Amino acid sequence: MSNTKCCVADCENNSGSSETLHKFPNPKKNKALFNSWVYSVGGNILGLENDHIFKYRRVCHKHFEDKYLCRNNRISSIAIPTLHMPGPTSLPKFTLIEKNRQSADPVSKDPSTSAATQPVSGKLEHMTMKENIDKGILPHQCKDTADILIFFHKVFDSINGSFEKRQKHGKPLLGAATPRSLHHQFWFESIQRLKNMKFVNRTTGQVEYVPTLNNWVWTLEGIQLLLKNIKEKYDVTSVWLRHLNQDPIENFFGAIRSHGCRNTNPTPERFESAFTTLLVNNLSSVHAPGANCEKDSCQVLKELIITSDCKASSTCEIDSIPDVTITPLENKNDPREIGSLEYVSGYFVKNTKKNVFKGCGKCKNELISNNQSEYIRYREYAGKQWLCSPSDSLLRCISSLQDINNTILRKNLEKNNLKELIKTIIFSTTEFEFLNCEIHKEKIVDYLVNLSCRFFIYNYCKDINKIICNRRECDDDEDQFKIKAKKYFHKCFKRKNK
Template identity: 45%
Template sequence: MPNKPARYGIKIFVLADSRTYYTAEMEIYAGKQNAGPFDVSNKPLDLVKRMVESIKDSHRNVVMDNWFTSFPLITELYENYGLTVLGTLRKNKPEIPPVFTSTKGREPKSTYFGFQPNCTLLSYAPKKGKVVLLVSTMHHDATIDPDTGDKFKPNMITDYNMYKCGVDVVDEMCGTYSISRVSKRWPLTIFFGLMNVGAINAYVIYNANMKRLQKETVERRHFLKDLALGLVMPQIQKRSSITTLPRFIRKPVASQSQSIHSDRRCHSEGENVEVVKDLVHCNVHVKRASRKLVKRLAVTKIERALHQKMVQIGVKLSKCRNKVKKQAIKIKALQNITTNPQFLETLDKMSSTSKILTLLQFREHKKEVKGRRFTLEEKILALTILKQSPKGYRFLRKIFILPSRQILIKLIHMPDINAGINKNLMAQVQKATHKMKPEHKLCVVLFDEMSLKPNVAYNERKDRVSGFVTNGQETLPEYADHAQVFMIRGLLKNFKQPVAYTFSQSSTKGPELAKQLKAVITELQIAGLNVVATVCDQGTNNVNCIKYLLQETRVADVSACHFGGRGLDSRISQAWMSVFLCTLCHVIIEKGIISEDAQSTADVLLFFDTLFDSVNGSYGKRKKHSKPLLGPATPNSDPIENFFGSIRSQGCRNVNPTPDGFEAAFSSLLINSLTSVHAAGANCEVDDCHTLHKVLITSGGCKEQINCDLSEIPDIEFTPLEDKSDPRIVGGLQYVSGYYIKITKKKVFKGCNECKKDLMSNQKPEYLKYREYANKKWLCSPSNSLLNCVSNLQDTNYATIKTCLEKNHLKEFIKTVIFMHIQFDWINVNYTKKK
């Protein structure tokens, strides 16, 4: 009983008055009993009938919750017991109309009423997405309580809220002054409970008698004290008169007998106070005294209530002070840790990864699992660990606080990366390069391909089947076994970034590769980058691509006759084309030693000197003699080879991944900054380039508009159900149709008789009889109309998947084909037809 004050213990059903809180009936729930005199039914109908036997024909109203309430019960109590009922209902009752339980399109604070001759059904929506159901045989009108204001609650709900708490109040009163003690003996536990309830009933009867006699009543605590003394006083007096009792027993009994009406000292006021019933006295500990007695004056009920409130406020204030002290101690301890030089020094010496994990454990260790929140850096770090070893990540989650796998899967789909040129990715690249210097925007395009394992898989998040040949714009019904990847590499600035990929069958042909390469370079130039070169290996398809591009840009032939004179020696060229010679020319011209016509010669030599210096290697010394030089190994294919190695090492050593696995690894590597373990035997060196993942992860993906060309919808020839003679097909159709009925019966039409006539049949199909056990009849029998509809659905799905499997938004396309070819006019109820 998770919603009760006492969650564990013996379950007891109680019938209590909701105004006086008098307990009339109690019954212990003992579970199913063996056959005999104590074997009773525990069904709600039989249980309530036994409980209300004592108030039969008293014309009272019984308030109950949804565990007890049912339409047969309220009918039985109204007709045979002379009692009305007000209670909540569960939504799974078959007698409730579907419109009363539906939340779609339901306005908040709206009320639906349903009337029968002796019963009223109510459906109230307190907020969006929630419905409360009540049934009553006491109310017979649709009255709204004006005191509820803008909530517009009906009188049925206000009456239910007013009278539903009778048993809960009795339970709370038992806990306020309880004689219960911890015990493992269940008879003693039940005895304690009966004593608590009996004391409450006695107090209720006492108040009723005093009200009838028009006398003033006492508080419950004083009444319980007098009741306890009245119960134990005869036993105390009897035992005190026994002379043979041991001394250690006789002495406490005698002292207890004398202390009942003894005088006590009030230390707070320094005077003697006699404890008198109905008089206010101090709650502090007092001792016996034989000094002058001073009686306190009686006070009114208002003054007594004010005194009780002051005592309660004092207790709350004391608790708040203790809480503030504890919080101050914790804050001081945390300040000592955060300002501790040793702790700060240790934190600074940690790597960035260790620091993130350490601060995560300190921050989230006291929170509940569902209350933990993680930053983007923490999610990226966890994703890197997950992709390296899912089994290791599951083990680490048992030791450390890390994000769940579902959170990381959502993170992977945030960039919304698909095959071809992704507009979202290019927009993020443009945002990243917006503030770059012009020389930092120089880059080269690396392109290469890797082998894949042909495989077809349905991606539910993207609603398409992956594994077909595609360049991002067009998908062909051919199985893909190669992936072509395009990557950019900074020329002067040390960065890299995969920008596009495509799938092909075998290697991508030269003309198609040239077309893709030109499209990628065009998008990169639009994004603000300046592509100056392309890098690839000497594969046959790559060579054909370069030849194809050369043929497009070829100009008139240049032969040796265009060059005259003798070739220069390299040492002479280095001496002529140098800054020193250019500076010397300027000085000689200024002195008038040579003609000013030599100025053009000096400018040409300086240009070639700068050009040759710009392509010289410096092995990391970028500013040698104040000249910006390139690294000698910058334009190579190591970054893209390392990228392929990272894809093959995602989760395990998968040398030949599938297209679906390639796409997941591609997105993961974009998010975690291409972090992966470098293979010891790789055919390339480790590159120290950084990526643009910080801006890539900020995108949540743009929603693509779904357009369906009606000319692409295939023509379908339906096979009549009578022509399908194969038992394996017919039996499956009957079973699936019955499953449809089971689902729609719970969620759609529920107790609608007209819907049952359209969808269900009274005759059990032949093949469903074999699926049922001898004594278990639970399968639904579909009608012939439903069987024909499911048969047509089967033909539609087969034809669509057979001809249009490679399409994007496959699920929506299949729905469109179904609505175009299949009619549902055989369903008479419009609500069910729409669902």
């Protein structure tokens, strides 16, 4: 196992000895110290992933100076291995490893330049070539590969800037693109450099056409044109280029293709059907593990669709107000009904306080009671008052809203704009005179009516579903929809028993 011997080249402990071995610093906790260890050790570990080095590579005790040594063969938290390190001659040279010998490679001065992995390319940007050569970490032939890696690393940075990355390593190309930023000069030089690049087949020596370079040129020129147009037409002078990406649409079309197992070539009709289904369910539910794109939370789309702060101006025209039977709270004798009403009213006022009036003392006195009812006290737990007790005025109001909702739902469940119909009748028949706060009254009324309508409609539909599944008896002989639900259950039950 590699973690039982020292990873330093030509170390006596490579064959296994009694020398104490030390793990590399955790790259996730102290990246700078981890990099110092890697650069100091050098050799073939430069081509390994950081996590692999941390788990499976060790450095023995003799490579640390005395000032870093502690008791019980331990080392200081700032220790760096510097003793008995190999010279440049003992380091293995990088060689290009190709899975396909016919593949095209970028032109370089030396065809034997190294193929560095992504972690290496990230490190090369922070080290000068002179330091690399002096320390023996890289041979002289790697200069061309290092230059091309750093160039493309900067190209990626120039189109990947975001607000979160604005101060990362002090890179100006990760900032916003503005008329005076470094992006424009860098893009101009990069386009000229990309146009002069060619791919040569290492076997035949012939120039090969690869769309990568042309695509980069088109991308950079397109971004320049886009920034110019939005500045002239819309006076937008600062753009975070990370938001100009195709990941959302890439995820979306991936979801379309995987809809129905294999929908790789859908007709317009199938595409429309898949689009509707994904929009209703979850537009970003399908994301392949290891896909070459970030997971899309559809936040941009949700901001366009979910407009909670905007008031919708919807109206519902009715010929006449239907007869609504409102039973006074004093005439409701069933303690279970009263207790449930108190609990629901407490839920309503708790949400209203959180989202509307918050710390307003006047609204609190009008909506919340200081005396807990017996049912609310029974529902409390852990000896703490978690629940809100509604005032008598609010309790009567919610009781009236419940009666109005139930009366309309019994006869008009199949109608369009049902919620607007109920709200219209509520505002036509109900007074909210117990609310006297001039600041919050309108918002409280609107919030309470919307919340109660959603709650009672949902609860009524839930009761219908329970009757269909025979988990609840039909307790209202005048409710035509509950009667139909009971008949539907008996019909399906007989069919299953045949």
